[in-house]
Amino acid sequence: MGGKRYSNLAGYTFLFPAIIAIVAFILTPIAYAFFLMFFQVDMLSGERTFVGLGNFTEIFSDPKFWAAFENTFKYVIVVVPIQTTIAMVLAALLNSKVKFNRAFLTIMFIPTLTSSSAMTLIFMWLFNNNGLVVNLIDSLFGVKMQFLTNPDLALTVIMAMNIFSTVPHFMIVFLAGLQDIPQNLYEAAAIDGANKVKQFFNVTVPQLMPISFYVITMGLIGCFQIFDQAFIISDGTGGPQNSTLTFTLYIYQLAFTSNDMGRATALAFILGLIIFAVTAIVNKTLKADEVNG
Amino acid sequence: MGDHMKKNNITLRIIVYTILIAYSLLTLLPFGWSVLTSFKTTAEIAGGGTIFPETWSLGGYKTIFESQYPTWVLNSVIVSLVVTILNLIFNTMAGYAFARIQFKGRTLVYSAMLMLIMVPTQVTMIPSYIVISDLGLVNTHMSLVLTTMINIAYIFMMRQFFINFPRDVEEAAAVDGLSKIGTFFRIVIPNALPAIATQAIFVFMAIWNEFMKPLLFITSPDKYMLTQGLNALSKQFMNATAWDVIMAGAIFSIIPIFIIYIILNKYFIQSNDKTTGVK
Numbered sequence: 188m189g190g191k192r193y194s195n196l197a198g199y200t201f202l203f204p205a206i207i208a209i210v211a212f213i214l215t216p217i218a219y220a221f222f223l224m225f226f227q228v229d230m231l232s233g234e235r236t237f238v239g240l241g242n243f244t245e246i247f248s249d250p251k252f253w254a255a256f257e258n259t260f261k262y263v264i265v266v267v268p269i270q271t272t273i274a275m276v277l278a279a280l281l282n283s284k285v286k287f288n289r290a291f292l293t294i295m296f297i298p299t300l301t302s303s304s305a306m307t308l309i310f311m312w313l314f315n316n317n318g319l320v321v322n323l324i325d326s327l328f329g330v331k332m333q334f335l336t337n338p339d340l341a342l343t344v345i346m347a348m349n350i351f352s353t354v355p356h357f358m359i360v361f362l363a364g365l366q367d368i369p370q371n372l373y374e375a376a377a378i379d380g381a382n383k384v385k386q387f388f389n390v391t392v393p394q395l396m397p398i399s400f401y402v403i404t405m406g407l408i409g410c411f412q413i414f415d416q417a418f419i420i421s422d423g424t425g426g427p428q429n430s431t432l433t434f435t436l437y438i439y440q441l442a443f444t445s446n447d448m449g450r451a452t453a454l455a456f457i458l459g460l461i462i463f464a465v466t467a468i469v470n471k472t473l474k475a476d477e478v479n480g
Numbered sequence: 481m482g483d484h485m486k487k488n489n490i491t492l493r494i495i496v497y498t499i500l501i502a503y504s505l506l507t508l509l510p511f512g513w514s515v516l517t518s519f520k521t522t523a524e525i526a527g528g529g530t531i532f533p534e535t536w537s538l539g540g541y542k543t544i545f546e547s548q549y550p551t552w553v554l555n556s557v558i559v560s561l562v563v564t565i566l567n568l569i570f571n572t573m574a575g576y577a578f579a580r581i582q583f584k585g586r587t588l589v590y591s592a593m594l595m596l597i598m599v600p601t602q603v604t605m606i607p608s609y610i611v612i613s614d615l616g617l618v619n620t621h622m623s624l625v626l627t628t629m630i631n632i633a634y635i636f637m638m639r640q641f642f643i644n645f646p647r648d649v650e651e652a653a654a655v656d657g658l659s660k661i662g663t664f665f666r667i668v669i670p671n672a673l674p675a676i677a678t679q680a681i682f683v684f685m686a687i688w689n690e691f692m693k694p695l696l697f698i699t700s701p702d703k704y705m706l707t708q709g710l711n712a713l714s715k716q717f718m719n720a721t722a723w724d725v726i727m728a729g730a731i732f733s734i735i736p737i738f739i740i741y742i743i744l745n746k747y748f749i750q751s752n753d754k755t756t757g758v759k
Contacts, residue, residue, distance in 0.1 A: 198583025219607035302689035
């Protein structure tokens with residue numbers, strides 16, 4: 188009896204710091220969020236007015252919301268498949284008994300270490316009007332392209348940057364998965380006359396399905412939350428012409444530029460629902476394929 | 481094996497190496513270019529032109545070190561170290577409790593945490609700012625420490641680690657009369673160093689690179705974290721197209737992580753697949 192009580196005490200002593208932090212900085216904010224969504228909050232006076240679903244109706248009739256919606260979806264649709272594919276192919280190449288694979292791995296991992304703020308500045312310099320990429324295109328094709336001030340291209344720069352910095356991380360995840368594929372599957376395929384490329388599509392890709400599923404899910408969640416790069420590139424404005432306005436950036440603007448905490452929380456809740464729904468749909472589709480294949 | 485097959489294999493090898501080398505160069509290019517830029521003079525950058533600096537200048541680095549940059553570096557070092565140490569202790573303790581201590585409500589608390597990990601940060605971003613502001617902690621480093629002192633993902637990682645950890649060492653310690661807390665600090669932690677090192681690397685890197693939280697919580701420039709300071713630096717120097725200064729700041733901010741990476745390279749790559757929780 189005493190032992191049991193001691194165990195309970197020990198268990199909760201060990202968990203105490205974690206529970207305090209979770210209650211204060213995760214649970215309370217979640218509860219707060221559910222409450223704030225239905226209010227109009229004036230941060231300066233601290234006054235709250237109940238508006239029911241008012242925040243939501245305002246959001247849906249707001250053109251900036253739809254711009255953020257479009258940008259974020261465009262971003263996810265382009266970035267997730269590209270980063271997943273590049274990461275998988277590079278992992279397969281590194282796993283094909285190449286020499287110096289350790290050296291390749293070490294170099295390729297560098298972008299993942301770099302903070303988004305340093306990386307964004309580096310990319311802004313590359314794509315600046317006097318930057319390497321612009322000068323290169325100019326000397327090759329004689330066209331002076333403006334990337335960061337062109338609404339059609341600014342988001343593309345952010346996409347390229349994100350692919351560049353997340354590929355190495357996912358590549359290592361794939362590499363771990365590749366090591367678990369039984370070698371005899373490849374031997375069997377070779378006997379059937381499949382060349383390396385065919386082996387990749389008939390053995391590697393299907394065997395990596397569970398890992399791809401993880402990479403796609405994490406990629407989706409990460410891409411929907413894109414903030415740092417869009418904030419730094421546009422100096423928080425989401426410009427030019429709202430072309431880099433993402434969901435999270437708009438949430439930030441509502442809360443800290445317009446001081447509209449209620450609407451910001453409502454938008455955060457919508458984003459949460461979207462992430463949840465898209466992840467569920469993608470997971471269901473991929474799982475279905477896995478069963479069929 | 482026929483000649484044809486062999487020739488095919490050689491062609492394939494060449495393609496594989498070409499792609500890998502090309503991608504490695506592509507990886508290094510932006511960094512190399514930035515390093516070179518950081519050693520140019522502002523005038524030379526405005527003139528465009530050459531790859532290597534015509535005159536190697538330390539002007540960019542001088543400018544950042546005469547600004548508040550050193551303060552930001554120091555802020556980032558202190559906050560990152562404190563956060564890392566707290567995470568190591570608290571996550572490891574919690575993970576150990578879930579793996580090894582039988583207590584009432586263990587399954588319930590564990591599944592509650594599993595659920596919380598799925599709530600996106602955006603949902604809690606604004607309300608946690610309000611909590612921080614209600615606690616009077618806006619514009620203090622304490623706000624960053626308190627909101628990042630634990631990480632549920634690493635609690636899970638440590639739980640998985642301790643589940644596979646041999647029990648006999650702890651049992652021997654218990655026979656010798658050590659308390660649970662004593663056993664934990666004197667026996668368990670020294671034996672869990674590989675998992676703890678893994679955690680340390682990723683927690684440190686995450687807080688060193690964090691941008692959004694400092695942006696929300698910290699308002700005065702002397703308290704900025706380095707990432708936030710970099711953003712301020714770029715705003716200040718971009719109009720003057722002083723890219724040497726901006727690149728010096730960006731490149732220098734990578735150095736601490738880079739040194740850790742070189743020393744702990746093996747851990748970085750191996751541990752990365754452990755934290756993903758795929759296996």
